Amino acid sequence: xxxxxxxxxxxxxxxxxxxxxxxxxxxxxxxxxxxxxxxxxxxxxxxxxxxxxxxxxxxxxxxxxxxxxxxxxxxxxxxxxxxxxxxxxxxxxxxxxxxxxxxxxxxxxxxxxxxxxxxxxxxxxxxxxxxxxxxxxxxxxxxxxxxxxxxxxxxxxxxxxxxxxxxxxxxxxxxxxxxxxxxxxxxxxxxxxxxxxxxxxxxxxxxxxxxxxxxxxxxxxxxxxxxxxxxxxxxxxxxxxxxxxxxxxxxxxxxxxxxxxxxxxxxxxxxxxxxxxxxxxxxxxxx
Amino acid sequence: xxxxxxxxxxxxxxxxxxxxxxxxxxxxxxxxxxxxxxxxxxxxxxxxxxxxxxxxxxxxxxxxxxxxxxxxxxxxxxxxxxxxxxxxxxxxxxxxxxxxxxxxxxxxxxxxxxxxxxxxxxxxxxxxxxxxxxxxxxxxxxxxxxxxxxxxxxxxxxxxxxxxxxxxxxxxxxxxxxxxxxxxxxxxxxxxxxxxxxxxxxxxxxxxxxxxxxxxxxxxxxxxxxxxxxxxxxxxxxxxxxxxxxxxxxxxxxxxxxxxxxxxxxxxxxxxxxxxxxxxxxxxxxxxxxxxxxxxxxxxxxxxxxxxxxxxxxxxxxxxxxxxxxxxxxxxxx
Numbered sequence: 172x173x174x175x176x177x178x179x180x181x182x183x184x185x186x187x188x189x190x191x192x193x194x195x196x197x198x199x200x201x202x203x204x205x206x207x208x209x210x211x212x213x214x215x216x217x218x219x220x221x222x223x224x225x226x227x228x229x230x231x232x233x234x235x236x237x238x239x240x241x242x243x244x245x246x247x248x249x250x251x252x253x254x255x256x257x258x259x260x261x262x263x264x265x266x267x268x269x270x271x272x273x274x275x276x277x278x279x280x281x282x283x284x285x286x287x288x289x290x291x292x293x294x295x296x297x298x299x300x301x302x303x304x305x306x307x308x309x310x311x312x313x314x315x316x317x318x319x320x321x322x323x324x325x326x327x328x329x330x331x332x333x334x335x336x337x338x339x340x341x342x343x344x345x346x347x348x349x350x351x352x353x354x355x356x357x358x359x360x361x362x363x364x365x366x367x368x369x370x371x372x373x374x375x376x377x378x379x380x381x382x383x384x385x386x387x388x389x390x391x392x393x394x395x396x397x398x399x400x401x402x403x404x405x406x407x408x409x410x411x412x413x414x415x416x417x418x419x420x421x422x423x424x425x426x427x428x429x430x431x432x433x434x435x436x437x438x439x440x441x442x443x444x445x446x447x448x449x450x451x452x453x454x455x456x457x458x
Numbered sequence: 459x460x461x462x463x464x465x466x467x468x469x470x471x472x473x474x475x476x477x478x479x480x481x482x483x484x485x486x487x488x489x490x491x492x493x494x495x496x497x498x499x500x501x502x503x504x505x506x507x508x509x510x511x512x513x514x515x516x517x518x519x520x521x522x523x524x525x526x527x528x529x530x531x532x533x534x535x536x537x538x539x540x541x542x543x544x545x546x547x548x549x550x551x552x553x554x555x556x557x558x559x560x561x562x563x564x565x566x567x568x569x570x571x572x573x574x575x576x577x578x579x580x581x582x583x584x585x586x587x588x589x590x591x592x593x594x595x596x597x598x599x600x601x602x603x604x605x606x607x608x609x610x611x612x613x614x615x616x617x618x619x620x621x622x623x624x625x626x627x628x629x630x631x632x633x634x635x636x637x638x639x640x641x642x643x644x645x646x647x648x649x650x651x652x653x654x655x656x657x658x659x660x661x662x663x664x665x666x667x668x669x670x671x672x673x674x675x676x677x678x679x680x681x682x683x684x685x686x687x688x689x690x691x692x693x694x695x696x697x698x699x700x701x702x703x704x705x706x707x708x709x710x711x712x713x714x715x716x717x718x719x720x721x722x723x724x725x726x727x728x729x730x731x732x733x734x735x736x737x738x739x740x741x742x743x744x745x746x747x748x749x750x751x752x753x754x755x756x757x758x759x760x761x762x763x764x765x766x767x768x769x770x771x772x773x774x775x776x777x778x779x780x781x782x783x784x785x786x787x788x789x790x791x792x
Contacts, residue, residue, distance in 0.1 A: 293477050293480055295724060296726070300768075301481075301734075301768040302484055394750055395753060408621075412739070417624050417625050437609070437610060437613040440612065
């Protein structure tokens with residue numbers, strides 16, 4: 172009940188905006204479809220040759236079938252959670268690494284700070300796909316989990332920058348000064364005074380990192396570097412490209428995965444805008 | 459040129475060198491850090507895939523071993539790698555032996571640079587003007603109604619937008635070609651026919667990148683404009699009785715544009731990643747398609763070459779953006 176009343180108060184104060192509700196709802200609907208979807212379809216239909224190939228959407232195949240004889244609806248229901256999973260794993264690892272490096276750079280300063288900052292800035296400016304291609308291309312047997320790790324290796328820089336900048340400003344606040352005078356050790360100050368105040372930035376970085384990780388995963392999959400034996404949204408698009416589905420007019424093959432991908436990104440995008448306003452109520456007065 | 463400006467330019471040039479250094483080192487190290495011999499792995503994959511190859515890979519491999527001395531210490535290999543780079547020697551293509559990687563890159567580079575530069579310029583200009591209008595209190599409702607559309611466009615990866623565009627313009631309406639850089643039957647000459655043909659083929663890829671990016675610039679510019687308009691110097695300019703248009707262009711846009719240019723430096727990497735994939739979707743004869751074909755055919759040196767080229771091209775583009783920055787912001791010049 173306390174959570175509910177807290178929610179109502181935040182809502183009337185304008186902290187929980189329509190944007191945040193819409194964004195989170197879109198993501199929840201996608202997650203819900205991935206959870207209950209498998210009860211309504213036969214997983215066998217996601218295999219090559221399970222159903223008649225090249226059927227347009229009909230009562231029997233709601234979203235049609237591809238030219239290898241796979242049911243599109245089944246592919247979508249099993250592919251979406253795989254794609255989301257890769258984004259979430261990469262997001263957790265990326266934000267974890269970013270938090271670690273950011274705290275390290277922000278609290279130690281000096282040469283450690285300089286090295287982390289220069290490396291993060293340089294890697295941020297590179298086209299991620301170029302480095303990921305080299306890594307992914309040298310992996311012997313690709314799976315969705317390895318894919319998540321590959322993408323995570325380049326997902327930490329943005330969080331590092333955000334956290335570092337925040338640590339630097341929070342360190343100068345008066346309550347940290349009070350804690351220091353009270354005799355708290357540097358370690359205590361870092362984890363009891365600074366880290367709790369980083370929470371909004373960690374959540375915001377997480378939403379952003381998941382988004383860019385999914386973008387990178389789908390990009391690598393479109394190049395044919397994905398885990399081709401597994402069902403994901405990016406692989407579905409890769410196969411449709413391989414069969415020239417666009418030119419042959421099979422819109423039901425590439426259309427639905429594009430719509431789901433767009434919805435995932437829209438959900439993440441709206442959530443991050445809405446969360447900005449939630450975490451930083453000053454924005455409400457300005458706009 | 460003042461000392462500060464010289465220091466700024468020197469620092470930016472240092473960053474350019476650092477990026478190139480990291481790129482070369484990553485390109486060298488990653489295949490060697492992963493288990494197994496990189497060339498051995500590449501050739502095993504090549505043979506397993508049964509991809510078409512016009513060369514006895516064993517010969518290439520032996521000459522490669524002799525040349526790079528894979529039995530020598532890592533540091534010697536690394537120095538040799540740099541030496542060959544300075545000689546523009548990036549190895550040969552397995553798939554089109556004896557064509558060198560350098561020739562392949564030289565053929566693809568103009569297409570990519572042209573597409574990326576023009577698309578980014580259009581998206582940046584249109585997006586920034588649109589965003590400035592959106593952040594201006596006097597703008598009508600008609601333009602404001604664009605915001606949700608811009609948000610949706612921003613959230614779709616633009617190579618997926620490319621698929622939709624091909625379907626609409628090339629499959630349903632059949633008014634633009636679905637793929638390629640120019641007609642396959644055309645012999646490239648510098649005449650109007652060729653130029654028009656190239657433009658006709660570039661239109662859809664260009665549209666995909668512009669549509670996918672314009673929202674990002676518009677939304678960024680809007681929030682910058684809102685915060686700039688809250689500054690004291692805007693109130694002062696209005697109080698002086700300057701015309702709204704002068705305040706809008708000379709005081710508003712000019713200041714809001716500064717962080718847009720900073721954002722340009724940070725966003726170029728992801729724009730380039732997206733453009734590579736747009737090229738793949740359109741089979742456009744640039745670096746992206748070269749990379750795709752090389753990945754499909756396990757053409758090891760070509761993959762490495764394209765990756766290096768992408769990173770160096772980006773670093774140079776960033777350096778150019780950094781050179782423009784002092785022109786926009788007189789505070790750096792002083």
